[in-house]
Amino acid sequence: MVLPVMIDHHHHAHSSYDKEAKRLLTQRGSVWCWIWTAVGLWAVAAAAGESNGTKAVYRVVLGSPELVLDTVGIVDAVEGVTLEQHTPQKSGMVIAQDHPWEAGMYFYSSVVQTENQIMLYYGCSGPANTTANFLCVAVSADGITFTKPTIGTIEYDGSTANNIVWATPYGPQGHAGTGWSNAVLFDSAPNVPPAEKFKMLFDTDQGEFAGRELLVAVSSDGLHWAQLLMSTSANGAVVPRTNFGDTCAALVWIERLGRYAVFGRHDSPTVGAVCVAGDSYGNFRQVAMVIEATHTETNHHGESEPPVSFSTRSFNETPTVVFHTKLGVDPGCVDYYNPSPIDRSGVTFIFPAATRHLNQPKKNGTAFPSPYTSCRTMNDGMLDVRMAFSRLADPSNATFTRVSTAPVVSRGMGSRSPSTGLFNVAGSDWDAGMVFMATGIVELESEPWHMSMYYFGGQVTHGFEAYHLGESYPDAIRGYGRLKWRRDGFVSLSTPFDGSVGSVITKPILINLASLANMELRILLNVETSVSGQVLVDVMVGSEGLPHFQSLPVVGNSVQATVIFNASLVGNANFTCGVENQPSAMPDQVDVTLQTDVSAAVRLAGDDGLRLRISLQDARLFSVTFVQVPVGSPVS
Helix, strand or coil: CEEECCCCCCCCCHHHHHHHHHHHHHHHCCHHHHHHHHHHHHHHHHHHHHHCCCCCCEECCCCCCEECCCCCCCEEEEECCEEEECCCEEEEEEEECCCHHHCCCCCCEEEEECCCCEEEEEEECCCCCCCEEEEEEEEECCCCCCECCCCCCCCECCECCCCEEEEEECCCCCCHHHEEEEEEEECCCCCCCHHHCEEEEEEECCCCCCCCEEEEEEECCCCCCEEECCCCCCCCCCCCCCCCCCCCCEEEEECCCCEEEEEEEEECCCCCCCCECCECCCCCEEEEEEEECCCCCECCCCCECCCCCHHHCCECCCCEEEECCCCCCCCCCEEEECCCCEEECCEEEECCEEEEECCCCCCCCCCCCCCHHHCCCCCCEEEEECCEEECCCCHHHCCCECCCCCCCECCCCCCECCCCCCECCCCCCCCCCEEEECECCECCCCCCCEEEEEEEEECCCHHHCCCCHHHHCCCCCEEEEEEEEECCCCEEEECCCCCCEEEEEECCEECCHHHHCCEEEEEEEEEEEEEEEEEEEEEECCCCCCEEEEECCECCEEEEEECCEEHHHCCCCCCCCCHHHCHHHHHHHCCCCEECCCHHHHHHHHHHCEEEEEEEEEEEEEEEEEEEEECCCCCC
């Protein structure tokens, strides 16, 4: 599904520019000519804004992809393109139930990538444990084949020969719903003590689900853990409030902010949304975020720095709800939890689980067999995975953009029995009942053009995902699968693939010239075109809206397509929209001297910065990256 992307209207001349651009399109009858002329008009309007002190420059980090999904980042304005959400490819199950303590394998999970291996953590439980929920681990060198190491620290059924790394005690209510192990973080923050390199949130209930506390454990190797008491809260909890757990709460280091964020759950029904007549149980979960308070510590040099131990960090008490049921968009029976956040390329993404609550008997009803009758509430439902993103420009009032209501990870195919609530084991996919995203993302050496995420799937629904389900329904399959994403391919700016043309204009871009000595500056595009489509890039310097470099067409499907420019037209101040100079005709109709280095344009632009004008036809643009390579390096 695609949604319109609006032009950034802080340039006050846009409305008149739009009318003039459409008039020129009608007069000249050339789509490419219209884009180039219209952007020239836009540049004049922008120049007028600069004289009033409204110019905003954008500093890029060399080698870091700039995602083109909003006007908070590198993009300043767009025309004729839409924001498109993409989905990953399911690559099969990588972890299956094959031990007794995994009979109650459940969906709270996370994946981390260390210097030498990938570690996938997942909730597990079995009939022999009656006092705690377990956290298990599987490890992999390639992210595809996982093994379950023997840790030897937590006892199950009289033996420690298992892959259990942590046990979260049940609360006073005495069953697994009163305590969970949550997401694990391999911490990339600066100055992290070795003993705290791994961090894991867990929660436990003080009784009747009214006092759930979010706590933290730390580890040096990800296998042996100890609780860390926070010195900034009276009870040692990470977040000084209750009822922020009962989800796979996750701790994330936000590098651009220099702070941590905790994503958890906030319960508050959407007013006006009703599941069934007379029953408002249908929605109450919301994804929420608590941001770390600003640091005030200083070292002996008087420079600001984070505290050494995580235990000295403090978090705001009031959560910010970032994803919830929307009236007029979501049915009243749907709510969201499991934030599954990742922070990548300057953008924070979340992958909430959408839960469709089923109309069902209440506790002690007779239509559903055990173990459902032991559940405390009407909490059955099917789940799939959604997506939203934010740059956290204002962490205290974060807004997450939902591109589409469509799932990014759908349930497998199958049929559910109305009498048992289970999916037909032989005739259903292993993930037909529910899918639930693991927190974290990794990159595999064998797949440099992809990213991998992992997810829980099962032939069961949420209410039947009880801690003792494996005892009652041993044939119901569940496990963990791998997802292959295009690298930085969550969202793109796309044209409709009907021959029409769109354009993307960047903010004025500043690049550190000192770092370019004896190096060449190149522009890489993460882009996909049809064979009849193309992408053109113009590097513009000054306020006239004329190109300093004009590219040859980029055609193909690549995560790092090098933009090649026609050096014969460098600095062509007399450029017009004549047929002889149309970008699509340049290779055949003018003399072409090829070059990839745009550092001369950076020097010429100076502190005013250069702009990119990217024209797309039957194409998708995911990101733009500036890279420096030794002069004369081969084109990738």
